[in-house]
Amino acid sequence: MTELDMTAASASLGASAGAIQAHYDLSNEFFALWLGSTMTYSAALWHDGDDLATAQLRKLDFHLDAANARDGTNLLEIGCGWGSLLERAVTKYGVGRAVGLTLSDAQSQWERAARSDRVEVRLESWVDHAPGTPYDAIVSVGAFEHFAKAGLSTSEKQRAYRHFFEWCYENSAKGAQLSLQSIVYENYDEQNPNPFVEEVFPESDLPRLSEICAASEGLFEISRVRNDREHYAKTLRAWYRALRAQRDAAVQLVGEATYAKYEKYLGVFIVGFHVGTVNLARISARRIDSPVKSVRRSRPEASLLL
């Protein structure tokens, strides 16, 4: 299989650009109504007394610290949303270069408006991204949820995740640090999926914490794991309240049916995080520069030989 075929095979394991755009390209103005001033669409990191914006900036700093972002760092963010972390990396951490990948056209357009010349936003999957220089730091917040398509077999799903860590390994410099955040299944039965979630996030399946850990083994050493589902419940409650408070404006932008779908989805996710159906993993890891086992790309056809 050629390199190109392999890329295509791996790309097809994750949610397609169309599926990503179906959710994230809905309307920047609509998301701005309830995500708050930072336009950050992932769980915040709350301390007592925080408002949403403060807790979101705390989350960005948590990941930038974990990735060891500093003066001159060449930083990659996989799934950069509307660019809040890239902006923070440049303005607060003084990184030399901040590259963000997104599959959402609307997100990439939004970022384009306000970007610093040290920020580069690319409408591209990590699968297709070929950086000139290896990255010193890789952050991915709320994207891993889309790296495996719904309906994959357990081994295909594992291979999709493994490919992600192999890609990060090959495209990062010695001593690189990785900081990931993803929703994970917790007290959940994969055999009995909630069809409504598929309707909101088409094609996407969630990982389990154990699958992420297994996929990174031998490539990245996990130095810290936090499970923060109550932080996501609290973030979602803030979004839910804001969306309901902006009901009329939201309906104007996206219509009654889409408004209702989002209100329901935020509510259902609040319940999911509150009761522990799903969890929120934040994982810090460092590159294993001298692995005892040779690091080989798992070839998509290899599974046929098992």
Add this chain to the structure above:
Amino acid sequence: MQQAEMKTSSLGQTEIEHWLVSYVAQLRGVKQEKIDVTATFDRFGLDSASAVALSGDLMEWLQCDVEPSVIYDHPTIRRLASHLVTVRAAGARG
């Protein structure tokens, strides 16, 4: 809906319990007499989407904030009604 026309200022434990009984009975398509106010909501087959819808309807009726996850923290009609009475009293004072 007749319930919605009920004056919300004078609502106590009994009225809220009655509203919840009628809501759950209608949702499940069973007689109100079949609804035990001390049984947990999962007995009535309420899933997370029904929980969210219920909290939304309660917010509209009672004109106060009700968490979508409220039935998981106050898992019977009796306990939920008691919680809502407390929330409304706190809201009225505030």
